[in-house]
Amino acid sequence: MSTNPTMRGVVLPGNRQLEFRDYPIPTPSHGQVVLEMKASSLCGSDLRAIYRPIEQGHGPEAYQGVIAGHEPCGIVHSVGEGVSRFKAGDRVVAYHIAGCGVCEECRKGWMINCYDPQRRKAYGWQRDGGHAPFMLAEERTLVHLPDELTYLDGAMVACGLGTAYAATKRAHVSGDDRVLITGLGPVGLGAALLCRALGAQVVGVEAMPERAQFAAKLGFKDVVSPGDGALEALMQLSNNKGFEVTIDCSGNAGARHLCLEAARDWGRVVYIGEGGTVSFEPSPLLLHKQLTLHGSWVCSIGQMEELVEHLVRWNLHPEQLVTNTFSLDEAKEAYETFDAGSPGKVAIVF
Numbered sequence: 001m002s003t004n005p006t007m008r009g010v011v012l013p014g015n016r017q018l019e020f021r022d023y024p025i026p027t028p029s030h031g032q033v034v035l036e037m038k039a040s041s042l043c044g045s046d047l048r049a050i051y052r053p054i055e056q057g058h059g060p061e062a063y064q065g066v067i068a069g070h071e072p073c074g075i076v077h078s079v080g081e082g083v084s085r086f087k088a089g090d091r092v093v094a095y096h097i098a099g100c101g102v103c104e105e106c107r108k109g110w111m112i113n114c115y116d117p118q119r120r121k122a123y124g125w126q127r128d129g130g131h132a133p134f135m136l137a138e139e140r141t142l143v144h145l146p147d148e149l150t151y152l153d154g155a156m157v158a159c160g161l162g163t164a165y166a167a168t169k170r171a172h173v174s175g176d177d178r179v180l181i182t183g184l185g186p187v188g189l190g191a192a193l194l195c196r197a198l199g200a201q202v203v204g205v206e207a208m209p210e211r212a213q214f215a216a217k218l219g220f221k222d223v224v225s226p227g228d229g230a231l232e233a234l235m236q237l238s239n240n241k242g243f244e245v246t247i248d249c250s251g252n253a254g255a256r257h258l259c260l261e262a263a264r265d266w267g268r269v270v271y272i273g274e275g276g277t278v279s280f281e282p283s284p285l286l287l288h289k290q291l292t293l294h295g296s297w298v299c300s301i302g303q304m305e306e307l308v309e310h311l312v313r314w315n316l317h318p319e320q321l322v323t324n325t326f327s328l329d330e331a332k333e334a335y336e337t338f339d340a341g342s343p344g345k346v347a348i349v350f
């Protein structure tokens with residue numbers, strides 16, 4: 001009897017621990033492919049909801065002890081029966097949630113909003129993710145990665161940049177706009193890159209000096225510190241008009257409030273930063289300013305297809321958001337670096 005070949009995968013049991021476990025190399029069933037991983041980046045939500053918590057939750061959204069990593073990018077290694085759009089050797093990025101494929105939201109391409117809690121599974125949360133040499137994926141979650149883009153570009157698209165892109169779509173960002181982005185972590189900086197590519201002028205708010213410095217390196221020099229005087233500084237930077245678009249990427253209550261305060265009359269406000277809370281007076285801050293307030297969560301797979309096409313057209317490489325790369329064997333150092341507050345994105349490369 002021959003033994004199946006195995007691989008090492010990373011599991012995050014919580015309380016800032018990281019374990020390597022052995023797994024059989026997966027084989028694809030009908031409609032599935034096996035990806036050879038090339039880049040697998042770390043996301044803020046991995047830190048917030050999986051890496052740091054003392055105990056893992058057990059709800060449908062909870063991490064279920066699988067191989068971690070929900071920002072996978074790689075090459076199709078093998079395909080199962082019935083797979084028609086992808087073949088071995090194709091470069092792909094995976095939309096990070098496999099929905100049931102047949103509910104209303106899945107049919108619209110919004111697998112993040114899938115209505116079937118049993119069949120909706122995110123890579124790295126409820127099914128094995130990208131922190132291993134191979135990953136089993138559903139064909140319906142794959143997007144072709146154009147030759148012009150790198151695997152790290154693709155990994156950025158899988159979650160964070162896709163989320164940022166959806167926010168720009170919700171607010172219809174264009175060259176007409178001055179955009180305020182609060183929170184210049186990887187998602188906020190990704191939004192800044194996209195808004196600039198769309199022709200908008202970008203101003204940021206960021207508390208961490210290292211992140212403000214990294215933003216400046218990417219050409220975003222108008223960055224204000226939060227707190228007293230922030231609103232005044234922002235009004236000066238907008239010629240005392242306020243911002244046509246404001247996007248909160250921090251999840252911070254003060255920043256969310258500032259997005260409403262600094263928005264110009266008739267402006268569009270988008271919240272994409274997760275967690276936390278906010279309270280505000282609707283009359284002066286929302287109603288009387290005629291604002292539109294959007295909540296936006298991830299993106300659709302259609303938007304992801306559109307995004308990779310646009311990145312090529314704009315000659316925009318989101319891998320510039322990556323400040324630290326590690327091998328899979330160094331996954332522990334990767335998480336520790338990200339947890340310590342790296343200015344940009346941290347990724348595992350293969």
Ligand SMILES: [Zn+2]
Pocket residue numbers: 043044045046070159160
């Ligand atoms: Zn994510």
Ligand SMILES: [Zn+2]
Pocket residue numbers: 099100101102103104105106107111113114115116
């Ligand atoms: Zn569904």
